[in-house]
Amino acid sequence: xxxxxxAVEDGLVLTKRNVLKNLRNPDIVVFTSAAPIAFALLFGFxxxxxxxxxxxxxxxxxxxxxxxxxxxxxxxxxGVGIAxxxxxxxxxxxxxxxxxxxxxxxGRTSGDAVNNVLVIILMSLTGLxxxxxxxxxxxxxxxxxxxxxxxxxxxxxxxxxxGLTAKSPEVLGNVMLMVLLPLTFIxxxxxxxxxxxxxxxxxxxxxxxxAVVEACRQLFGNIPPGRPEPEVWPLQHPVLSAFLxxxxxxxxFVPLSIRRYAKAVGR
Amino acid sequence: MxxxxxxxxxxxxxxxxxxxxxxxxxVPEGSVLGLLGPNGSGKTTTVRVLATLLRAxxxxxxxxxxxxxxxxxxxxxxxxxxxxxxxxxxxLTARENLRMIGRxxxxxxxxxxxxxxxxxxxxxxxxxxxxxxxxxSGGMRRRVDLACAVVSKPEVLFLDEPTTxxxxxxRMAVxxxxxxxxxxxxxxxxTTQYLEEADQLADRITVIDRGRVIAEGTPDVLKxxxxxxxxxxxxxxxxxxxxxxxxxxxxxxxxxxxxxxxKRVIVPVSDGPATLVSAIRLLDQHNLxxxxxxxxRPSMDEVFLALTENSDxxxxxxxxxxxxx
Numbered sequence: 378x379x380x381x382x383x384a385v386e387d388g389l390v391l392t393k394r395n396v397l398k399n400l401r402n403p404d405i406v407v408f409t410s411a412a413p414i415a416f417a418l419l420f421g422f423x424x425x426x427x428x429x430x431x432x433x434x435x436x437x438x439x440x441x442x443x444x445x446x447x448x449x450x451x452x453x454x455x456g457v458g459i460a461x462x463x464x465x466x467x468x469x470x471x472x473x474x475x476x477x478x479x480x481x482x483x484g485r486t487s488g489d490a491v492n493n494v495l496v497i498i499l500m501s502l503t504g505l506x507x508x509x510x511x512x513x514x515x516x517x518x519x520x521x522x523x524x525x526x527x528x529x530x531x532x533x534x535x536x537x538x539x540g541l542t543a544k545s546p547e548v549l550g551n552v553m554l555m556v557l558l559p560l561t562f563i564x565x566x567x568x569x570x571x572x573x574x575x576x577x578x579x580x581x582x583x584x585x586x587x588a589v590v591e592a593c594r595q596l597f598g599n600i601p602p603g604r605p606e607p608e609v610w611p612l613q614h615p616v617l618s619a620f621l622x623x624x625x626x627x628x629x630f631v632p633l634s635i636r637r638y639a640k641a642v643g644r
Numbered sequence: 645m646x647x648x649x650x651x652x653x654x655x656x657x658x659x660x661x662x663x664x665x666x667x668x669x670x671v672p673e674g675s676v677l678g679l680l681g682p683n684g685s686g687k688t689t690t691v692r693v694l695a696t697l698l699r700a701x702x703x704x705x706x707x708x709x710x711x712x713x714x715x716x717x718x719x720x721x722x723x724x725x726x727x728x729x730x731x732x733x734x735x736l737t738a739r740e741n742l743r744m745i746g747r748x749x750x751x752x753x754x755x756x757x758x759x760x761x762x763x764x765x766x767x768x769x770x771x772x773x774x775x776x777x778x779x780x781s782g783g784m785r786r787r788v789d790l791a792c793a794v795v796s797k798p799e800v801l802f803l804d805e806p807t808t809x810x811x812x813x814x815r816m817a818v819x820x821x822x823x824x825x826x827x828x829x830x831x832x833x834x835t836t837q838y839l840e841e842a843d844q845l846a847d848r849i850t851v852i853d854r855g856r857v858i859a860e861g862t863p864d865v866l867k868x869x870x871x872x873x874x875x876x877x878x879x880x881x882x883x884x885x886x887x888x889x890x891x892x893x894x895x896x897x898x899x900x901x902x903x904x905x906x907k908r909v910i911v912p913v914s915d916g917p918a919t920l921v922s923a924i925r926l927l928d929q930h931n932l933x934x935x936x937x938x939x940x941r942p943s944m945d946e947v948f949l950a951l952t953e954n955s956d957x958x959x960x961x962x963x964x965x966x967x968x969x
Binding site: 466471 | 692695696697698717718720721723724725727728729730731732733734735736740744745747748749750776792
């Protein structure tokens with residue numbers, strides 16, 4: 378068997394492990410979705426009543442923001458899971474096995490990707506119940522779901538890199554939230570970025586989260602007619618720039634995580 | 645006899661902390677080496693270097709004839725590792741854990757299953773083999789972990805503190821399992837803080853402290869190095885214990901230890917039986933009544949204490965301590 382097919386098989390064995398783990402802990406999907414659903418209700422019905430987004434239904438506007446935020450939240454499970462494996466000494470054991478350096482991380486991120494699909498479905502249904510509608514064709518909508526899925530997958534590799542160096546799974550959870558909240562709020566997720574103070578607006582315009590949100594709004598047909606054209610390149614070409622962001626994250630963080638894994642030892 | 649493990653001058657620093665300060669080890673094929681030392685002495689770091697998890701800053705090591713650094717990939721096929729914590733997936737069952745490890749050693753689907761069934765039985769896990777490890781006791785987890793380490797029938801097995809955190813009964817059970825593993829002909833490197841564990845399981849013991857080997861030899865040789873036997877007396881009162889300690893000092897080969905709280909006196913002696921007779925005669929002359937008396941070989945605790953004290957003196961004097969060969 379060639380080294381490559383061997384590596385694929387190792388990855389599959391470990392993916393199976395993670396899918397089994399996730400199946401036996403359905404609370405991961407539930408808890409990952411609980412906070413975003415609460416957010417959706419809070420923003421949709423409480424803040425939403427006072428927010429005016431030019432000619433559009435606010436709930437339809439913000440549900441894409443919630444979806445994107447949820448993708449980052451669910452991606453953080455990858456890092457937390459790896460931090461757990463480190464703590465339990467499982468990473469030490471795996472590293473003593475004759476498997477490729479990437480197998481453990483491939484298995485973990487792939488297993489979590491299955492979870493992410495469930496989360497996307499759950500959150501989309503929540504959105505539909507709250508009045509969000511897909512106003513585009515099948516292909517565009519499919520591309521939008523694919524983008525959300527890939528964004529979560531790429532983000533999994535970021536959290537994996539962090540999880541391999543975190544002091545403990547508990548600390549990691551808090552750190553992720555501290556990064557996640559500003560990243561998703563200083564964007565066009567919940568309010569149009571044009572109204573933000575200048576500095577925040579620059580951050581929001583170039584934030585990858587904004588690109589993904591804008592791309593999804595465009596692909597789902599949720600951009601209200603007559604909305605002024607964005608002024609920055611990433612938001613003028615949101616689909617292209619969102620996929621570029623995904624590619625960039627993967628190009629940086631896949632090798633980085635694998636290198637960290639190869640040196641990781643339990644504490 | 646060929647050596648399964650050879651380490652020469654291993655050094656490792658973490659920041660400013662020196663974990664390994666020139667560790668030399670040899671373990672002949674098919675034998676058991678007990679690596680004995682207190683917390684933070686460098687035991688785990690040594691195991692991690694030998695099991696290809698960590699790179700030493702200096703020195704070299706071969707395991708099964710393969711260099712831990714340049715031949716790491718081939719070497720991983722030949723070793724089994726059980727780390728300091730029972731590293732098993734808690735969400736999987738014992739059988740699933742074993743099958744997964746088998747697959748990752750590339751035994752194939754059927755062989756992995758067969759091997760898992762075999763190990764489940766051998767490690768006395770049959771009853772709970774299809775339950776998630778989550779609900780297992782510490783001892784059971786440890787057994788799953790040890791079973792994982794031997795899935796591939798490794799030539800060299802590393803067990804890092806295999807009984808830490810276990811109660812006495814589970815510890816005995818694990819000892820039994822380790823005894824069986826060794827009879828299968830594998831070479832075993834076992835680290836432990838429990839001195840009686842090394843005494844019980846190992847053919848040879850290497851004592852390590854602050855990243856340096858301070859003694860090496862068979863358990864018996866190490867005990868001899870610390871001196872001969874001990875007379876252990878139990879008196880009726882603490883006052884008597886002090887008195888006995890003072891009376892017997894001239895007969896002792898070292899300083900007698902008086903443990904007033906336990907009303908116990910421990911006297912190291914060179915000629916056990918003869919000195920025991922003189923000691924009892926002497927105490928009788930002084931009308932000192934005893935609750936108990938035994939003549940025994942020094943415990944590993946005493947060995948260890950003595951050896952580390954030697955090491956302190958040697959370090960203070962700037963001398964290189966001699967090693968027992």
